Amino acid sequence: MTEPVIRIEHLYKEYATDAGPVPVLKDVDLTVMPGEFVAIMGPSGSGKSTFMNILGCLDVPSSGRYSLNGADVGAMNQDQLAQLRNQVIGFVFQGFNLLARASLEDNVALPLIYRGIGRTERLARANELLDKLGLSSHRSFHPNQISGGEQQRVAIARALVTAPKLLLADEPTGNLDTHTGQEIVALFAELNQREGITVVLITHEPDIAAHARRLVRLADGRIVHDGAMAQATPAAA
Amino acid sequence: MIAAMLGEAWVAMGANRLRSFLTMLGMVIGVSAVILMLAVGQGAQQQVQASIASMGSNLFIVLSGSVTSGGVRMGGGATPKLTLADAQAIAELPGVAAVAPSSPGTAQLVYGANNWSTMVIGTTPAYLKVRDWQLAEGYPFTDVDVRSATRVVLLGKTVAQNLFGDEDPVGKTLRIKNGPYVVLGVLAAKGQSLDGRDQDDTVIVPVTTAQRQLFGSQFPGSVRFIMVQANSAAEMPAVERQMTELLRQRHHLRQGADNDFFIHDLTALANSAAETAKVMSLMLGAIASVSLLVGGIGIMNIMLVSVTERTREIGIRMAIGARGRDILLQFLLEAIIISVIGCLIGVLLGVGGALLVERLSGMAVLITASAILMAFAVAASVGVFFGYYPARKAAAMRPIDALRYQ
Incomplete structure (x- = not known):
């Protein structure tokens, strides 16, 4: 029996404010098996970004259990979490989050520094990915010299350079025009199908979500829908 | 790992050349002041010691004392007793x-x-x-x-x-x-x-x-x-x-x-002169060290600004797997690079300045390897000391807060 990549049980998250704790996620359960392509949708304030941050081990839940790749995340210390982010997860952000003063190849190679891999091999692997994503001619450019769509490709290359099991994307097309957004999400679908990488993607655009095979809807901190994409599309339209 | 970090620190400094240079300047002035002051102080000390040696060692001088003659007190040595x-x-x-x-x-x-x-x-x-x-x-x-x-x-x-x-x-x-x-x-x-x-x-x-x-x-x-x-x-x-x-x-x-005679211990007199010269030399060094301290605080100040400015970068690095200690090392290395380069320039300027002083004023200067080593060691540790706090501050950030920082 295959182990789930993500297994979340009774997850709660609340933020402390001056007016007392504000619950953001309430009793969320989610299991994602290897090779799935899940889209998480929901209105603003539904808690989907918080959920994504917890999935990416950038934030910790207030209570509940989160197993990533079979390991209990709640029992890990900061260094072990950093190692998970480095080795198991690839993260793609809405705002690309590239380092402005590093070249594209250095940006892509960055996660490998924290694995202690030598420069030659780092750059070889980075360039391999840039090649694959059609950016090899831009390798020594800086992020401000290329378009948004290209920057997001570089960010995806950076997420992939560590060969992660799980690719998390937080509104990856939010800063892109419709056409480029479609290209990017098609890239996720291709990575999911060809290489079997598990993809979890947050979006509020139904056209983008349509590429996924499973749809999870969040509203007011709870999962209100979880099912295959075919059933979800009419509701979204 | 260290090599990669050094490279990154170098790039980070290059991205803000003027600021890195000004930060370094604090170190440069501090180190060169210490070396120059020590050279002048030790030069004076050496001169005094040479004079003492030229006088002879373990010496007394016996002088005729004052005598009162008809109510008039004569000065020492006036009457040949x-x-x-x-x-x-x-x-x-x-x-x-x-x-x-x-x-x-x-x-x-x-x-x-x-x-x-x-x-x-x-x-x-x-x-x-x-x-x-x-x-x-x-x-x-x-x-x-x-x-x-x-x-x-x-x-x-x-x-x-x-x-x-x-x-x-x-x-x-x-x-x-x-x-x-x-x-x-x-x-x-x-x-x-x-x-x-x-x-x-x-x-x-x-x-x-x-x-x-x-x-x-x-x-x-x-x-x-x-x-x-x-x-x-x-x-x-x-x-x-x-x-x-x-x-x-x-x-x-x-x-x-x-x-009706005086006995002066010349050696004691000379030793106190040597002591004075030594204290002067130490004082000069101490005063110069203050500028080194000020330089160190300058480094801390700029590193704190740099950490705040680059909070988002820290968040990105953490999101892709940097551990707290990786971030600490990165910022610490930047502080160390600034202070070490500042130090090297400071040593050159200090030695050059001392030689110039000797040339122009004829004042004796003494540049010792130990003074240079001391200035270098102090400055390097100042860099580490004042770089540590900002670096630790960067390392202690929660990834999610750092990423959200605008």
């Missing part, structure tokens, strides 16, 4: 290495067309031993010369140059107060004394010659002062005590009467 016989008696005391009774005076020296006014010291051959003074050429006069008051003279370097120029003075005859004197030898150069006098502007004649031929006195056999050298520094207190006793006895002083 010390005699050659006193000096001979002191020489018999245990622990005394050498005794040189001296009668100095000023006289005009003439050789050919040249003349020169200088200090003439009438003394015994022991004077050269007491002052640790070598002859550059020729040979010294002897006790026989002292006994028979021969007209012979030893020339200080300055006098030799002024009277003889390039000519070899040894064996020549010059005139002092119209009397002919044969030059036996030329003394080695001794340089300046502690009070800045040119010690080489002097000539030495037998004490008896000075008394009888040059500075005739109404008290025959009296001398102005007696230089006494003890065998060792440890024996100096005992020698001083015995000399006091001996001289009181010889001068027939009653119990309770004041001494």
Whole structure:
């Protein structure tokens, strides 16, 4: 029996404010098996970004259990979490989050520094990915010299350079025009199908979500829908 | 890993060249100030020590004391109470290495067309031993010369140059107060004394010659002062005590009467001068160190700004797997690079500045490897110390907060 990549049980998250704790996620359960392509949708304030941050081990839940790749995340210390982010997860952000003063190849190679891999091999692997994503001619450019769509490709290359099991994307097309957004999400679908990488993607655009095979809807901190994409599309339209 | 981090730190500094340079400048000024001040201070110290060495070691100088004569108190050394016989008696005391009774005076020296006014010291051959003074050429006069008051003279370097120029003075005859004197030898150069006098502007004649031929006195056999050298520094207190006793006895002083002589411990005086120079040198260094501290605070300030500015970058790095210690190392390395480069430039400027000071002002400077090493070590640790806090602040950020920072 295959182990789930993500297994979340009774997850709660609340933020402390001056007016007392504000619950953001309430009793969320989610299991994602290897090779799935899940889209998480929901209105603003539904808690989907918080959920994504917890999935990416950038934030910790207030209570509940989160197993990533079979390991209990709640029992890990900061260094072990950093190692998970480095080795198991690839993260793609809405705002690309590239380092402005590093070249594209250095940006892509960055996660490998924290694995202690030598420069030659780092750059070889980075360039391999840039090649694959059609950016090899831009390798020594800086992020401000290329378009948004290209920057997001570089960010995806950076997420992939560590060969992660799980690719998390937080509104990856939010800063892109419709056409480029479609290209990017098609890239996720291709990575999911060809290489079997598990993809979890947050979006509020139904056209983008349509590429996924499973749809999870969040509203007011709870999962209100979880099912295959075919059933979800009419509701979204 | 470290190599990669060093590269990144370098790029980060290059991204903000002016700021990195200004931060470095604090270190540069601090380090060069420390090195320059230490060089000047140690140079002065060395000069003082050289002067002390030129004076001779374990020395006493015995002077005639003040005497009250008809209600008028005379200054020290005014009345010649010390005699050659006193000096001979002191020489018999245990622990005394050498005794040189001296009668100095000023006289005009003439050789050919040249003349020169200088200090003439009438003394015994022991004077050269007491002052640790070598002859550059020729040979010294002897006790026989002292006994028979021969007209012979030893020339200080300055006098030799002024009277003889390039000519070899040894064996020549010059005139002092119209009397002919044969030059036996030329003394080695001794340089300046502690009070800045040119010690080489002097000539030495037998004490008896000075008394009888040059500075005739109404008290025959009296001398102005007696230089006494003890065998060792440890024996100096005992020698001083015995000399006091001996001289009181010889001068027939009653119990309770004041001494009619003074005994000065020259070595103690010199040591206190050396001590002063050392304290000055330390003070200069300490004052300069303050600028090093200020430079360190500058580094801390800029690193704190840099950490705040790059919060988002820190978040990104953490999101892709940087551990707290990776972030700490990155910022610490930046601080260290700034301080080490600042240090290197500071060392160059400090050494260059010290050499320039020596060139322009003629002040003695002494650049020691230990001073440079010390300045370097202090500056490097200042960099680490003041870089650590901002780096730790960066490392302690929660990834999610750092990522959200706008």
